[in-house]
Every structure is written in C-alpha cells, then in structure tokens.
Amino acid sequence: MGRAPCCDKANVKRGPWSPEEDAKLKDYIEKQGTGGNWISLPHKAGLRRCGKSCRLRWLNYLRPNIRHGDFTEEEDNIIYSLYASIGSRWSVIAAHLHGRTDNDIKNYWNTKLKKKLIATMAPPPNHHLASATPSSPSHYNMINTLLPYNPSISTNQLLTPHQGMMMTMMGQQQLLYQEDMGTLVNSPNGNNFIMSHQEDSQEQSTNKGIMLLSDVRSGSSTTSTVTRVKMEHRDHHHHEEDERSMSSAVIEDYGMEEIKQLISSSCTSSSNSLWFDENKTEDKFMLYY
DNA sequence: AAGCAGGGCAACCGCGAGAAT
DNA sequence: TATTCTCGCGGTTGCCCTGCT
Structure with missing residues (x-):
C-alpha cells in the first residue's frame, strides 16, 4: 500500500489567503521549517489549507527576499534570452532572477513581455525594406x-537563440536540420555585407527552408551567422513541403496574430521572401523563405 | 454614474518523475 | 515489484481593478 491521502479536499479552504492565514504559515515555517513535508504542514500550523496551497503561498508570496513590482530592463533581457534558449521553463528562468518566482515571471511574460516582443518585432507603419x-x-x-x-x-x-526562438515559434513542428551557410561580416561603415562562404545566392533562393541571420558584435564590426533551418510537422499526415503553408502554421501555433499580419503585410507577391528587416545599420534580423 | 471590456495576477489544476510503503 | 503519494512544474482559470464609453 502507499501513503495516506494528502488532504481531505472537502474540508480545506480555497481561494485567496487572509492576512491571518499568511501570518500563521509564515510564523510556523520560520520557527519550524517545512520539515520536508508540505502535506502535514497545514495541520501542524493550524491551517485548513491543502499542503500544495501552502507550498504555493510560501514560495510565491511569503518566503523571504521575494521581489514584487516592476521588472528591470536587465531582467527583461535575461528572460528574453533564456526564453529563446530554453522556452517556457519558468523555474529555470526564475533561478536566474534573484527574488523572482516562476509564477511571477510566467505572468509577466504572458501579460506584458510577449506583447512587448510582438510590438518590438513589428515594423513601423511606413516600413519599407529599402x-x-x-x-x-x-x-x-x-x-x-x-x-x-x-x-x-x-x-x-541550450539551443542557440535562433534555434530556441524558432523552436518556440514552431509549436507543432520540429527542427529537422540546421545548416550553417556562412558568415556575414558587415563593414564598420554600415550596410555592406560580405558572405565568407556560401556564395551561391541562387541556391539560397531555391533551397527551401528558413534562413536565419543572427548577429555577434565584436569590436567595430558585426559578424552575422547565416543558418538555414529545415522543418517538418510532427504530424506526419501533414508533412509540409510548402513553405508558405508552414509559415502560416508557425504563426498560428505561436498565437501571434500580430506577427501573422506583419508577415502578410511584408510578403511581396513577386517572391517567396519574408523579411523582418529591422533597418539597422549594424544589426539585422531576417527570415528568408 | 453605470455598465462593459480588458489586463493583471493570485491561486488552482493536472501531469510526470521520483519516493515511500 | 506494484501501488500510491509527494513534490515540483507549466498551463489555465477566475477574481479584482482600472479605464473607456
């Protein structure tokens, strides 16, 4: 036989915690610790709460050194970076933000940061590729x-950022392969890009896949690696070779209607190229289909 | 002032992995 | 070894607040 049930769910209080309950829980844990057993803790502390509820309340609100309130730009950047690398592993991300809880970060991402990202990705209304x-x-x-x-x-x-971002955006799709195509180096004065290898631009345009361009700055120049990523649906009944269809599925999976509109508005009728051209002299972020 | 919609956030739900019996 | 529970996690829900009409 196993253990006894964790709690009598009919007899536990649910919903928001009162200040009295908070005080009881905090006082008990500060004096006795959790004892490594959350299930028995509420009874010992005189609380009519489920152990899971106590644990959540302690970890997300009552424990010392919890920070509430606005996230700093540095924290934003860490979240962006880690999310791009590892996805929605909030506990891991929280481990890198002192005083922040996974719940806090998750809420912050869902309510603000995701929107901020979408807004930042969107080109200005009068956006022109040139x-x-x-x-x-x-x-x-x-x-x-x-x-x-x-x-x-x-x-x-850890995935590289573009892998991570793409995997995140892909949703139901999986990375089939990633192929290094070369390195771009832009000159200090701006817009001249040199492909260190893979000079066959014809092949670039005819090979299906997504070309990603990510930037690494060093000194006065920016080095951009070019990666072609090939993807397929996990659902083998819907294996897609049509990149247009794939791009559509990507966006829907991510739930980014704004980006969908953005891509639609950016897609030229004369080619299959979709661009996120950020019009910077030193940094570009490009999707090429 | 009242009603409504949307955003923010605390709390709950359900699952998987590992532990206890 | 099988069964059941605990823990920790990510996803989701629902309440409350605020701003708009």
Whole structure:
C-alpha cells in the first residue's frame, strides 16, 4: 500500500489567503521549517489549507527576499534570452532572477513581455525594406538579447537563440536540420555585407527552408551567422513541403496574430521572401523563405 | 454614474518523475 | 515489484481593478 491521502479536499479552504492565514504559515515555517513535508504542514500550523496551497503561498508570496513590482530592463533581457534558449521553463528562468518566482515571471511574460516582443518585432507603419533608417533602441536591445545568454545554468542543452526562438515559434513542428551557410561580416561603415562562404545566392533562393541571420558584435564590426533551418510537422499526415503553408502554421501555433499580419503585410507577391528587416545599420534580423 | 471590456495576477489544476510503503 | 503519494512544474482559470464609453 502507499501513503495516506494528502488532504481531505472537502474540508480545506480555497481561494485567496487572509492576512491571518499568511501570518500563521509564515510564523510556523520560520520557527519550524517545512520539515520536508508540505502535506502535514497545514495541520501542524493550524491551517485548513491543502499542503500544495501552502507550498504555493510560501514560495510565491511569503518566503523571504521575494521581489514584487516592476521588472528591470536587465531582467527583461535575461528572460528574453533564456526564453529563446530554453522556452517556457519558468523555474529555470526564475533561478536566474534573484527574488523572482516562476509564477511571477510566467505572468509577466504572458501579460506584458510577449506583447512587448510582438510590438518590438513589428515594423513601423511606413516600413519599407529599402529604408536605411535605424530602428529604435528598444528593438536593438531586444535583438541582442536573442544572442546567447552565458549560462552556468542547469539546463541540459541550450539551443542557440535562433534555434530556441524558432523552436518556440514552431509549436507543432520540429527542427529537422540546421545548416550553417556562412558568415556575414558587415563593414564598420554600415550596410555592406560580405558572405565568407556560401556564395551561391541562387541556391539560397531555391533551397527551401528558413534562413536565419543572427548577429555577434565584436569590436567595430558585426559578424552575422547565416543558418538555414529545415522543418517538418510532427504530424506526419501533414508533412509540409510548402513553405508558405508552414509559415502560416508557425504563426498560428505561436498565437501571434500580430506577427501573422506583419508577415502578410511584408510578403511581396513577386517572391517567396519574408523579411523582418529591422533597418539597422549594424544589426539585422531576417527570415528568408 | 453605470455598465462593459480588458489586463493583471493570485491561486488552482493536472501531469510526470521520483519516493515511500 | 506494484501501488500510491509527494513534490515540483507549466498551463489555465477566475477574481479584482482600472479605464473607456
């Protein structure tokens, strides 16, 4: 036989915690600790609560050094970077933000940061691909947060930012392969890009897949690696070779209607190229279909 | 002032992995 | 070894507040 049931669910209080309950729980844990057993804790502390509820209340609200309130830009950047790398592993992300709880970060992401990201990705209303106008600093920062976060972290495997971002956006799809196509180096004066290898632009345009361009700045120049990513649906009945269909599924999976509109509005009828051209002199972020 | 809609956030739900019996 | 529970996690829900009409 196993253990006894954790609690009598009919006899436990649910809903918001009162100040008295908070005080009881806090007082008990500060004096006695959790004892490694949350299930028996509420009874010992004189609370008519489920152990899980006590644990949640303690971890998310009562424990010392919890920080509430606005997130800093630095915290935003860490969240962006880690989310791009590991996805919605909020507990791991929380481990890198002192005083923040996974619940806090999750809520913050869902209510604010995701919208902020979408807003930042969207081009200005008068966006033109040929424009050379630098984008806003906020976008500059956002793009750079997609660069590898240097983690001495406990994740098993970190994807590169573009992998992570794409995997996140792909939803039902999986990475089939990633192929390095070369390196772009832009000159200090701006807009001249040199492909260090893979000079066959014809092949670039005819090979199906997504080309990603991510930037690494060093000194006065920016080095951009070019990666072609090939994807397929996990549902083998709907294996897609049609990149247009794939791009549509991507957006729907991510639930980013705004980005869908953005892509639609950015897609030219004369080619299959979709661009997120951020019009920066030193940083570009491009999707190429 | 009242009604409504949307946003923010605390709390709950359900699942998987591992532990206890 | 099988069964059942605990813990920790991510996803979801629902209440409350605020702003708009």
